[in-house]
Amino acid sequence: MAHHKSAKKRIRQTERRTEVNxxxxxxxxxxxxxxxxxxxxxxSAAAQAALQEAQPELMKGAQAGILHKNTASRKVSRLVARVKEMKSLA
Known part of the structure; x- marks a missing residue:
């Protein structure tokens, strides 16, 4: 357990950030x-609508440092490809 005042503060900050993240x-x-x-x-329509909501959330996560930028981009890219493929089959 931390004994220094600053270390105790860092523990409190980490707990708050962990909860938010x-x-x-x-x-x-x-x-x-x-x-x-x-x-x-x-x-197809629901997938497109859900994708429109998910994409900004993924990018916000990357911006906040929750996800790596490339991870967020990869996830978006794969979801877009799957939705596009679904549209072409329909």
Whole structure:
């Protein structure tokens, strides 16, 4: 356990940031899951709408440092490709 005042403060800050970051990650996962469920359900319009909501969330996560920039871009790219493929099949 920390004994210095500054170390105790850092522990408090870390706990707060961890809580916020967990909420952000959870939010991102929820949006991505909505897109994947719409794709699995075969609903092209719903998938497109869910993708429009998920994309900014992923990029905000990258901007906040929750996800690496390339990770967010890769996830968006793969989701877009799957939605586009779904549209072409329909």
């Amino acid at each position: 967990r909420a952000r990650v959870s939010r991102i996962r929820t949006y991505v899951k909505k897109v994947e469920l719409a794709i699995a359900g075969g609903d």
